[in-house]
Amino acid sequence: xxxxxMVYAQSYLDSSVSVDERVEDLLSRMTLEEKVGQMTxxxxxxxxxxxxxxxxxxxxxxxxxxxQNHHIGSFLNGEAVPPEQWLEYINELQSIxxxxxxxxxxxxxxxxxxxxxxxxxxxxxxxxxINLGATFNIEHARQTGKITALESGPLGHFWNFxxxxxxxxxxxxxxxxETFGEDPHLLSEMGRSYVKGFQGDHDLFPYKxxxxxxxxxxYSVPRSGWDRTPVDLSMQTIHEFxxxxxxxxxxAGMKTIxxxxxxxxxxxxxxxxxxxxxxxxxxxxxxxxxxxxxxxxGKLYNFHKTARDYDEATLQAIxxxxxxxxxxxxxxxxxxxxxxxxxxxxxxxRLDESVRRILKLKFELGLFEHPYPSGQxxxxxxxxxxxxxxxxxxxxxxxxxxxxxxxxxxxKSIEKLLVVGPSAESKRNLAGGWTLAWQGAAEENYPESMKxxxxxxxxxxxxxxxxxxxxIGKKYSKTRREFNEVAESADAIIIAAGEEPYTEFVGNxxxxxxPEDQLEMIRAVNGTGKPSVLVLVAGRPRVINEVVPDTDxxxxxxxxxxxxxxxxxxxxxxxxxxxxxxxxSYPQFVGHFIPYNHKPSAAxxxxxxxxxxxxxxxEATQMWEFGFGLxxxxxxxxxLELSSTELKENDRITAKISVTNAGDIVxxxxxxxxxxxxxxxxxxPVKELVHFERVTLEPGETxxxxxxxxxxxxxxxxxxxxxxxxxxxxxxxxxxxxxxxxYLEK
Ligand code: BGC
Numbered sequence: 001x002x003x004x005x006m007v008y009a010q011s012y013l014d015s016s017v018s019v020d021e022r023v024e025d026l027l028s029r030m031t032l033e034e035k036v037g038q039m040t041x042x043x044x045x046x047x048x049x050x051x052x053x054x055x056x057x058x059x060x061x062x063x064x065x066x067x068q069n070h071h072i073g074s075f076l077n078g079e080a081v082p083p084e085q086w087l088e089y090i091n092e093l094q095s096i097x098x099x100x101x102x103x104x105x106x107x108x109x110x111x112x113x114x115x116x117x118x119x120x121x122x123x124x125x126x127x128x129x130i131n132l133g134a135t136f137n138i139e140h141a142r143q144t145g146k147i148t149a150l151e152s153g154p155l156g157h158f159w160n161f162x163x164x165x166x167x168x169x170x171x172x173x174x175x176x177x178e179t180f181g182e183d184p185h186l187l188s189e190m191g192r193s194y195v196k197g198f199q200g201d202h203d204l205f206p207y208k209x210x211x212x213x214x215x216x217x218x219y220s221v222p223r224s225g226w227d228r229t230p231v232d233l234s235m236q237t238i239h240e241f242x243x244x245x246x247x248x249x250x251x252a253g254m255k256t257i258x259x260x261x262x263x264x265x266x267x268x269x270x271x272x273x274x275x276x277x278x279x280x281x282x283x284x285x286x287x288x289x290x291x292x293x294x295x296x297x298g299k300l301y302n303f304h305k306t307a308r309d310y311d312e313a314t315l316q317a318i319x320x321x322x323x324x325x326x327x328x329x330x331x332x333x334x335x336x337x338x339x340x341x342x343x344x345x346x347x348x349x350r351l352d353e354s355v356r357r358i359l360k361l362k363f364e365l366g367l368f369e370h371p372y373p374s375g376q377x378x379x380x381x382x383x384x385x386x387x388x389x390x391x392x393x394x395x396x397x398x399x400x401x402x403x404x405x406x407x408x409x410x411x412k413s414i415e416k417l418l419v420v421g422p423s424a425e426s427k428r429n430l431a432g433g434w435t436l437a438w439q440g441a442a443e444e445n446y447p448e449s450m451k452x453x454x455x456x457x458x459x460x461x462x463x464x465x466x467x468x469x470x471x472i473g474k475k476y477s478k479t480r481r482e483f484n485e486v487a488e489s490a491d492a493i494i495i496a497a498g499e500e501p502y503t504e505f506v507g508n509x510x511x512x513x514x515p516e517d518q519l520e521m522i523r524a525v526n527g528t529g530k531p532s533v534l535v536l537v538a539g540r541p542r543v544i545n546e547v548v549p550d551t552d553x554x555x556x557x558x559x560x561x562x563x564x565x566x567x568x569x570x571x572x573x574x575x576x577x578x579x580x581x582x583x584x585s586y587p588q589f590v591g592h593f594i595p596y597n598h599k600p601s602a603a604x605x606x607x608x609x610x611x612x613x614x615x616x617x618x619e620a621t622q623m624w625e626f627g628f629g630l631x632x633x634x635x636x637x638x639x640l641e642l643s644s645t646e647l648k649e650n651d652r653i654t655a656k657i658s659v660t661n662a663g664d665i666v667x668x669x670x671x672x673x674x675x676x677x678x679x680x681x682x683x684x685p686v687k688e689l690v691h692f693e694r695v696t697l698e699p700g701e702t703x704x705x706x707x708x709x710x711x712x713x714x715x716x717x718x719x720x721x722x723x724x725x726x727x728x729x730x731x732x733x734x735x736x737x738x739x740x741x742x743y744l745e746k
Contacts, residue, residue: 217280
C-alpha cells in the first residue's frame with residue numbers, strides 16, 4: 001500500500017493550504033530523528049554502488065537504509081554522466097524517499113554546476129565567472145544561470161551550489177576564477193542576474209530551483225592566498241566590500257547560502273554566531289536555508305580545533321545558526337545532534353527553526369507536488385543555439401592587454417602560423433576546474449565537438465598552414481631545435497600559456513609567476529623576432545612582467561569554457577573586435593597586489609630614482625588595472641557634464657558623457673563610471689565602480705550616456721556596525737579619463 005494514501009488527510013499534502021500551515025502540520029508529525037535527518041545532507045558515495053563520485057547509480061538498499069532509518073533530507077553531487085543516467089538515479093532515489101518512508105518527504109538534490117551544467121555529459125559549458133565579469137554584461141550571468149537551470153532542472157537537480165559571490169582580491173587564491181572579479185558592484189550585478197536566471201520560472205519542469213550564494217563570508221581573502229586559511233577582516237570591511245554581493249542576491253530572492261570553510265577573525269565561519277545569525281539573519285534579513293560546506297562541522301574539531309570533539313563541533317555550528325550539515329560521508333552529525341538534544345544542550349525548538357526553513361524550501365520549490373524529475377527537453381541539452389550563447393559570452397570576455405603596432409588582428413595574408421604552449425592542444429585547460437569532474441577530467445573525456453586553440457585557428461584561418469608544438473624550452477631541448485627551424489619560416493607565433501585545471505586547495509601555489517618553463521618558451525619565441533601573440537589561459541593572473549615588453553600582443557582569455565578556443569581564434573583573426581575588460585587588477589609583482597579600489601595610503605612606496613621621494617602610483621604595482629582592455633578601434637570620451645555641482649541629501653544629479661568610436665571599425669565599449677569620496681572619517685577607496693554599461697558604436701558614431709547619482713545609494717558608506725554614513729564634502733565622478741567634481745551639502 002502507498003504510504004501517502006494513509007496520510008492523505010494530512011494538510012501538509014494539500015497544496016491548497018498555505019506553505020506555513022503545511023510546514024507546521026508536517027513539523028508537528030515529525031519525530032526528533034526525522035527532524036535531524038532533514039538537517040542532514042549526504043554525498044552520492046553513501047548511496048551508490050562503488051562509493052566513488054563518478055558512479056551515478058543507486059544502490060537501493062543503501063538508500064533505503066539511510067532514508068528509512070536516518071530520514072536523510074538531502075543528497076549531493078556526482079560527476080558528468082549522460083542525462084538519462086541522472087534521471088534514472090534521481091527517480092529511484094526520490095521514489096524511495098516519497099513512497100517508502102513514513103511521511104514521504106521528498107529529498108532535495110544538490111550539485112555543483114558551476115559554469116553551465118558542468119556535471120552533465122553533453123551540456124553547454126559557459127566561461128567561468130571570472131570571464132563573465134570581464135564582459136561587464138549581466139546578460140551573460142543571466143543566461144548562464146538560465147541555461148544551467150534548463151539543462152539540469154529536468155534531471156531533478158533542484159539545488160545548485162552557485163553562484164560564488166566571493167571577491168577576487170588575492171590572486172594566489174585558487175578559487176579566484178570562480179568569482180566575478182574584485183569589485184563589489186560588479187559582483188552584485190552579476191550575482192543578482194545569475195540568481196534571477198537560475199531561479200526564474202522555466203517551462204521544462206513544474207517545480208522551481210534553488211540557487212546558493214557562497215561562501216559566506218570573507219572566504220576569498222586569506223593572508224597566504226591558500227584556500228581555507230585564516231582571514232582577518234574588520235566588520236567595516238565586511239559590510240563595505242564583502243556583504244553587498246550577498247545582499248543583492250538575497251534581495252533578488254536567492255534561497256540558500258553556503259558557509260565559508262575558513263576562519264574569520266579567529267572564529268571559523270561555521271561557528272560564528274556573529275556572522276551567521278547577527279549579520280546574515282538579523283542585519284541582512286536572510287530567511288532561507290544555511291548549509292555548511294563540505295564536512296565543515298567535523299572540521300571545527302579536526303582542522304580548526306575550536307571544538308574538542310564532534311558533539312562540541314555540532315553544538316558550535318548549531319548555536320552559530322546553520323540549518324543543514326553537508327556532513328557528507330558519515331552519520332556523525334546525526335548522532336551528535338541527537339546526543340545534544342537528549343542531553344539538553346540543544347532544544348528541540350532550535351531544531352524546529354532549521355527544519356521549518358528546510359521544509360519551507362521544499363514546499364516553495366513545489367517538491368511535494370512534483371518530486372520527480374520532469375525529464376523534459378533532454379534533446380536540447382548542449383544545442384547549437386545554447387552553444388552560440390556560451391560562445392558570445394566567451395567572445396565578450398576576451399581582454400586584449402597589449403597590441404604593439406596593431407599586430408592583431410593577424411593579417412589575412414598570413415601563410416604560416418606556429419602555435420606553441422601547453423594550451424595549444426588542450427581542451428581541459430580552456431574549461432578549468434569544476435568541469436565534468438571536480439578537478440576537470442582527462443583530455444579524452446571532453447566532447448569531440450569542442451575545439452582546441454590550434455583547431456579553432458585552423459578553421460578560422462583556412463588559407464594558412466598552422467603548425468602546433470605544445471612545449472618548447474630548456475626542458476624540451478629536442479623540440480627547441482625543431483622549434484627554431486619552424487619558427488624561422490613562420491609569419492607569426494601564438495603562445496598558448498597558463499595553467500592546467502585545479503579546484504580549491506589542490507590549486508594552492510607558492511609562486512605567482514607563470515612557471516619558468518613557460519616563461520622560457522615565451523623568451524624563445526620573442527627571441528625569434530617574429531610577431532608574437534601571448535594567449536593567457538588561466539584561472540588567476542600569473543605574473544609575466546619580465547616578458548611583457550618583448551611580447552607584441554597579449555590576450556587574457558581566462559577560462560573561457562567549451563567555446564573558448566573559437567572565441568580566442570575570432571579575436572586573433574579579427575572576426576570579433578575584443579571588448580572585455582579586466583574584472584580584477586593584474587599584478588606586476590608576485591608579492592605585492594593592491595586592488596584598484598584601495599585606500600589612499602596603500603600605494604605609497606619609496607622610489608630612489610624619483611628624487612629620493614615617496615611616490616604614490618598604483619600603476620607601479622599593477623601590470624594592468626581593473627577595467628583595462630583594448631579594442632581594435634578607439635573610443636573617445638568627451639563632454640562630461642553634471643546637471644549640478646552641488647546637491648543635498650535628498651537631491652539627485654545626473655552626469656552625462658559622450659562616447660565616440662573614433663576608429664574605423666565597429667566596436668563595443670564597456671563604459672565604467674567611478675566615484676571618489678574625497679574625504680571620509682573611515683578612509684575611503686581611491687575610487688569605486690558605481691555603474692557600467694555596454695555600448696556598440698559604428699565608426700564615427702557617438703552615444704550619449706547618463707548616470708544618476710543618488711546620495712544614499714552612491715555617496716554613503718557603511719560604518720563598523722553596517723549603518724550607513726553620509727558625509728558632507730567633495731566627490732569626484734570619473735568616466736574614461738574625464739573627471740568632474742561636485743559637493744554634497746548636508
Ligand atoms: C566546496 C563548495 C562545494 C562543495 C560541494 C566544497 O569543497 O568548497 O564550493 O559546493 O564542496 O561539492
